[in-house]
Amino acid sequence: MTVPPPDRSLVRLLSDWLPRQRWFGGKDVPIDELSIGTATELRSGDPALHHLVLDVRQNGATDHYQLLLGVRRELPERLRSCAIGRTSGEPAISGHVYDAAHDPELSSVLLDFMANETVVGPLRFRRAPGTGVRTGLEGLPTSAEQSNTSLIFDDAYICKLFRRLSPGVNPDLEVNLALSREGCEHIPAVHGWIELDPGTHGGEPVTLALLSEYLRTGTDGWQLALTSVRDWFAQPSSPGPAAASAADDAGAAGGDFAAEAERLGAATARVHRDLAAAFGVTQTPPEVLRDIVYAMNVQLDQVTAAVPELRPHAHAIREVFDQVSAGAAALPFQRVHGDYHLGQVMRTDSGWMLLDFEGEPARPPAERRALAHPLRDVAGMLRSFEYAARFLLVRDGGLPEGTTDALELRAQAWAERNRAAFCDGYAAAGGPDPAAHAALVRAFEFDKAVYEVRYEARNRPSWLPVPLRSLARLAG
Ligand SMILES: Nc1ncnc2c1ncn2[C@@H]1O[C@H](COP(=O)(O)OP(=O)(O)O)[C@@H](O)[C@H]1O
Numbered sequence: 001m002t003v004p005p006p007d008r009s010l011v012r013l014l015s016d017w018l019p020r021q022r023w024f025g026g027k028d029v030p031i032d033e034l035s036i037g038t039a040t041e042l043r044s045g046d047p048a049l050h051h052l053v054l055d056v057r058q059n060g061a062t063d064h065y066q067l068l069l070g071v072r073r074e075l076p077e078r079l080r081s082c083a084i085g086r087t088s089g090e091p092a093i094s095g096h097v098y099d100a101a102h103d104p105e106l107s108s109v110l111l112d113f114m115a116n117e118t119v120v121g122p123l124r125f126r127r128a129p130g131t132g133v134r135t136g137l138e139g140l141p142t143s144a145e146q147s148n149t150s151l152i153f154d155d156a157y158i159c160k161l162f163r164r165l166s167p168g169v170n171p172d173l174e175v176n177l178a179l180s181r182e183g184c185e186h187i188p189a190v191h192g193w194i195e196l197d198p199g200t201h202g203g204e205p206v207t208l209a210l211l212s213e214y215l216r217t218g219t220d221g222w223q224l225a226l227t228s229v230r231d232w233f234a235q236p237s238s239p240g241p242a243a244a245s246a247a248d249d250a251g252a253a254g255g256d257f258a259a260e261a262e263r264l265g266a267a268t269a270r271v272h273r274d275l276a277a278a279f280g281v282t283q284t285p286p287e288v289l290r291d292i293v294y295a296m297n298v299q300l301d302q303v304t305a306a307v308p309e310l311r312p313h314a315h316a317i318r319e320v321f322d323q324v325s326a327g328a329a330a331l332p333f334q335r336v337h338g339d340y341h342l343g344q345v346m347r348t349d350s351g352w353m354l355l356d357f358e359g360e361p362a363r364p365p366a367e368r369r370a371l372a373h374p375l376r377d378v379a380g381m382l383r384s385f386e387y388a389a390r391f392l393l394v395r396d397g398g399l400p401e402g403t404t405d406a407l408e409l410r411a412q413a414w415a416e417r418n419r420a421a422f423c424d425g426y427a428a429a430g431g432p433d434p435a436a437h438a439a440l441v442r443a444f445e446f447d448k449a450v451y452e453v454r455y456e457a458r459n460r461p462s463w464l465p466v467p468l469r470s471l472a473r474l475a476g
């Protein structure tokens with residue numbers, strides 16, 4: 001017999017539960033105070049559904065997280081894994097409370113409200129102009145490890161609930177709507193969104209969720225790339241000098257990804273073209289690039305202080321940054337993806353689709369929407385080819401003794417071949433040629449790798465060797 005959990009106040013339960021969630025951004029800092037900013041009842045009865053905005057104070061700053069809170073008198077077995085606890089003394093929210101994103105009976109309310117453009121308290125449910133939203137569908141969260149939580153409704157829609165809320169319109173919604181207006185073929189259609197009226201605080205509505213077309217025929221770029229790397233690792237070794245034969249054979253191996261990488265490069269260039277058309281291009285003076293390099297150095301200092309394993313590479317990284325600063329010139333800046341990697345793209349029947357224009361989750365909102373050089377995205381994807389190639393080498397504590405060196409060479413060959421194919425596709429489709437801006441791309445790559453070191457140290461410590469190993473190689 002299971003012993004029922006003790007009754008506790010909702011705020012105390014949430015303070016215990018929140019730091020254990022993958023999407024919680026402040027895991028490495030203790031919570032000083034948690035309070036409920038807004039609570040909106042979306043459905044009464046048993047089960048009931050409440051929308052909460054949690055104000056979480058850490059290190060003197062307050063972040064806002066949203067939570068769909070389910071409340072039931074009895075918690076069925078299938079919902080135990082998302083239990084938060086049992087509340088007492090809260091007349092409005094009393095009973096077993098849990099993360100209702102995992103409860104299809106409750107998540108269907110979101111779709112119904114978007115279809116009908118319902119307004120409940122400060123919450124506004126919106127339908128995208130010229131589209132419909134089917135009702136009565138139940139949503140279940142994807143199994144993907146994410147910074148947000150996405151619910152799939154009957155293979156028709158995917159609804160991304162932004163967990164950490166930023167002020168104003170979320171760039172993912174803003175960019176997707178703008179690209180739709182440009183007729184961009186490389187994004188899924190937007191069907192609706194949910195926003196929070198800022199009320200007496202003024203300002204723009206805060207985006208809470210984005211409802212998009214579910215790409216039924218889509219396969220995640222990361223999974224496709226990993227399959228290709230696995231095939232490549234499984235090929236029998238070739239005779240001849242190891243490095244040369246590895247590089248030559250990366251093309252001949254089964255599951256070659258290079259043609260896909262090239263098409264992905266072309267799709268990326270076309271999305272950059274549409275972003276430029278939608279938001280404009282600004283010629284920035286050299287000082288802007290020097291400011292960016294300054295910010296790269298600040299991040300490097302912070303991450304080096306927090307993650308000692310980065311220290312041996314810091315000097316070499318700084319030299320790459322300084323080189324760009326010294327040769328800074330005027331450059332065309334525009335809106336970009338901002339957190340571009342293989343997990344953000346899907347291969348469908350009709351080609352590559354780009355997802356998640358939210359920018360890097362750890363960066364402040366203003367930085368995420370800032371104009372940037374499009375090669376910053378290119379560098380992000382180049383890092384991702386490195387990640388895919390190296391992931392199998394460090395997974396589960398690494399490979400057996402003796403196998404690592406040969407596979408390192410193979411991993412490197414796979415990464416090089418696909419990085420080159422991606423850059424060729426990008427330049428051929430009209431993007432700025434990465435080869436002609438090699439120093440800039442290298443600096444962007446190093447900056448991204450430093451970001452990844454912090455990201456992995458905070459979120460997936462067992463992955464930390466992936467960016468560290470490629471930094472060791474890139475930094476020489
Ligand atoms: N429109 C879509 N159709 C099918 N799957 C999708 C769609 N959008 C996202 N996904 C899946 O969900 C995952 C995470 O989506 P993403 O927008 O990147 O969320 P997050 O910001 O939380 O990382 C993607 O890697 C993809 O597997």
Ligand SMILES: O=P(O)(O)O[C@H]1O[C@H](CO)[C@@H](O[C@H]2O[C@H](CO)[C@@H](O)[C@H](O)[C@H]2O)[C@H](O)[C@H]1O
Nearest residue numbers: 146147339341342343360361383384387452455
């Ligand atoms: O997709 P998110 O917006 O949540 O982005 C964050 O998480 C990513 C991992 O899920 C992280 O990406 C890093 O790991 C990927 C493999 O899982 C790899 O393809 C990327 O190149 C690497 O940067 C991303 O940095 C982070 O912001």
